[in-house]
Amino acid sequence: MPELPEVETIVRALQTNVGASIKNIEIRRKDILRLEEFPTAELHGRTIKNIRRRGKFLIFELGSDLNLIFHLGMSGRFYMQAATEEPVEKHIHVIMNLNNGISLIYQDPRRFGGVWLVRDRERFFSNMGREPLSSGFTAVYLEGILKQRKAPVKNLLLNQHLISGIGNIYADESLFTAGIRPDRPAASLSRQEIKKLHRSIRKVLRQGIKLRGTTFRDYRDAFNESGGFQDYLKVYGRQNQPCQQCGKLIQRIRIAGRSTHFCTNCQR
DNA sequence: CGCTAGTCCTGTCTGC
DNA sequence: TGCAGACAGGACTAGC
Numbered sequence: 258m259p260e261l262p263e264v265e266t267i268v269r270a271l272q273t274n275v276g277a278s279i280k281n282i283e284i285r286r287k288d289i290l291r292l293e294e295f296p297t298a299e300l301h302g303r304t305i306k307n308i309r310r311r312g313k314f315l316i317f318e319l320g321s322d323l324n325l326i327f328h329l330g331m332s333g334r335f336y337m338q339a340a341t342e343e344p345v346e347k348h349i350h351v352i353m354n355l356n357n358g359i360s361l362i363y364q365d366p367r368r369f370g371g372v373w374l375v376r377d378r379e380r381f382f383s384n385m386g387r388e389p390l391s392s393g394f395t396a397v398y399l400e401g402i403l404k405q406r407k408a409p410v411k412n413l414l415l416n417q418h419l420i421s422g423i424g425n426i427y428a429d430e431s432l433f434t435a436g437i438r439p440d441r442p443a444a445s446l447s448r449q450e451i452k453k454l455h456r457s458i459r460k461v462l463r464q465g466i467k468l469r470g471t472t473f474r475d476y477r478d479a480f481n482e483s484g485g486f487q488d489y490l491k492v493y494g495r496q497n498q499p500c501q502q503c504g505k506l507i508q509r510i511r512i513a514g515r516s517t518h519f520c521t522n523c524q525r
Numbered sequence: 526c527g528c529t530a531g532t533c534c535t536g537t538c539t540g541c
Numbered sequence: 542t543g544c545a546g547a548c549a550g551g552a553c554t555a556g557c
Binding site: 258259260263313328329330331332333367369370415417424425426427470471472473474475476493515516 | 548549550551552
């Protein structure tokens with residue numbers, strides 16, 4: 258469920274724990290661990306040097322040689338609570354108790370997410386596409402991704418090896434803002450359209466972050482609170498409702514197995 | 526190599 | 542109220 262703006266929101270809230278150290282870590286479900294070797298003993302006593310995001314991944318830097326990395330999948334949550342509070346909810350898989358009295362809780366009912374313990378962070382992320390809000394994500398880079406490819410443009414926006422962090426909601430919203438149908442073959446976009454799409458992606462993601470993410474169903478931030486961007490969605494989840502720009506009913510189709518929302522009049 | 530369909534899992538909502 | 546079926550902010554993979 259969480260895409261770039263949601264993970265970014267969580268990371269920013271967790272920053273208050275930088276400098277704290279890990280008293281202990283409780284792994285309640287082993288199958289959420291994505292590595293055969295997962296030496297939890299190495300985590301004890303480690304100081305959290307930094308907390309950051311890469312794409313949809315949440316990274317705890319525990320020194321120059323160790324990173325604890327989470328992916329929230331479709332249904333994952335990551336939140337803080339006082340260590341004195343009992344973790345009562347279902348599907349809590351990891352609890353990290355810090356020496357500042359805070360417990361960090363990782364919860365994921367569907368278990369599409371995962372946890373990694375990674376020494377070489379560069380290598381772990383070597384196959385990932387550029388960050389859409391970084392200076393490296395230019396219109397020229399986007400053009401390079403889209404040209405010569407006949408897959409629907411939306412598929413390519415969702416491909417984490419090409420661009421990191423965009424998911425189903427922000428793909429649909431970016432394409433609406435750009436006025437481009439999601440099922441257009443990528444190679445059919447003109448240079449002007451690519452420029453518009455590039456600007457739209459950045460604009461929509463920035464707005465998503467500013468409003469602290471989208472709570473469409475069950476996303477919650479690190480304080481277990483809802484986001485605000487759901488009130489500003491133009492197409493996602495608005496099938497059969499009138500387009501706010503032209504009044505035509507928003508359509509829902511299926512692209513690459515994902516439900517896809519767009520306006521047949523405003524997007525061409 | 527590019528692309529699509531199928532798969533993993535639990536919870537929730539809709540319609541009969 | 543029960544129950545079946547569809548669907549969900551993701552991402553691998555097998556196979557064409």
